Amino acid sequence: MTTNPRRIHNPVQKDTVTFLKTSDDTNGEYTLVEVELADGGGVGLHYHKTYSEKFDCVENEVQIKLGKSIYTLKPGETATAKPTVNHFFRNRSGKQCKFRVELRPASKGFEQSLQIGYGLARDGKTDKKGFPKDRLALAWLFDISESNLPGWMSIFEFILRKQAKKARAKGIDTKLMAEYVKF
Numbered sequence: 001m002t003t004n005p006r007r008i009h010n011p012v013q014k015d016t017v018t019f020l021k022t023s024d025d026t027n028g029e030y031t032l033v034e035v036e037l038a039d040g041g042g043v044g045l046h047y048h049k050t051y052s053e054k055f056d057c058v059e060n061e062v063q064i065k066l067g068k069s070i071y072t073l074k075p076g077e078t079a080t081a082k083p084t085v086n087h088f089f090r091n092r093s094g095k096q097c098k099f100r101v102e103l104r105p106a107s108k109g110f111e112q113s114l115q116i117g118y119g120l121a122r123d124g125k126t127d128k129k130g131f132p133k134d135r136l137a138l139a140w141l142f143d144i145s146e147s148n149l150p151g152w153m154s155i156f157e158f159i160l161r162k163q164a165k166k167a168r169a170k171g172i173d174t175k176l177m178a179e180y181v182k183f
Contacts, residue, residue: 004018006018006020006022007019008115009118009122010121012121012126012128012129013130014041015037017034017036017114018033019031019111020032020034022108022111023111024108026106028106029106030102030103030104030106031102031103031107031110031111032100032101032102032103033100033114034058034099034100035098035099036096037089037090037096037097037099039092039095039096040091040092041090041091042090042091043088043089043090045086045087045088045150046086046088046150047084047085047147047148047150048084048146048147048148050146051103051104051106051110052080052083052104053080053081053101053103054078054080054081054101054102055073055079055080055081055089055099055100056073056078056101056102057073057074057077057078057098057099058098059097059099060093060095060096060097060098061073061074062091062099063092064081064087065087065088065089066079066085067085067087107145109145110144110145110146112144113144113145115181116141116180116181117130117141120137120176134172135163136163136164136167136170137167137172137176139159139164140163140164140167140173140176143160144173
């Protein structure tokens with residue numbers, strides 16, 4: 001049996017991501033991943049300033065919140081979170097769902113943050129929700145994924161960005177990249 005080095009699994013969140021196209025593959029045009037999301041899984045409300053995320057449901061159903069509206073996508077249906085639009089995705093279907101996410105333009109930081117975050121989870125270096133136990137690593141991952149917190153939560157961004165800077169100064173970024181980024 002051949003294992004796909006571009007397929008990563010998070011044993012804490014029980015999610016699997018397969019990188020179908022990376023920034024390097026597309027000359028920075030887009031990143032394309034396929035997500036197998038466990039029931040009850042998802043990512044909280046956030047937004048990105050520099051890229052859009054297009055969600056394409058492949059199996060079962062996935063919920064996508066765009067702004068104030070929640071959409072339940074079924075196979076063949078899509079929804080796009082344009083830059084600066086608050087969004088989340090989650091699975092409340094009672095079974096695993098599968099969907100694809102296309103980022104335009106590509107985000108190498110997003111690709112790296114997933115590899116590192118899932119690697120930390122695999123190595124037991126996250127809490128029970130899948131967040132890195134090392135708060136400097138968490139801040140740095142938040143920063144390189146180009147994630148932003150909406151509304152009143154944005155007051156924490158200043159602290160996170162400052163902590164990410166501290167992580168870089170301590171070489172945490174270099175260590176995590178060397179250990180977990182494989183492609």
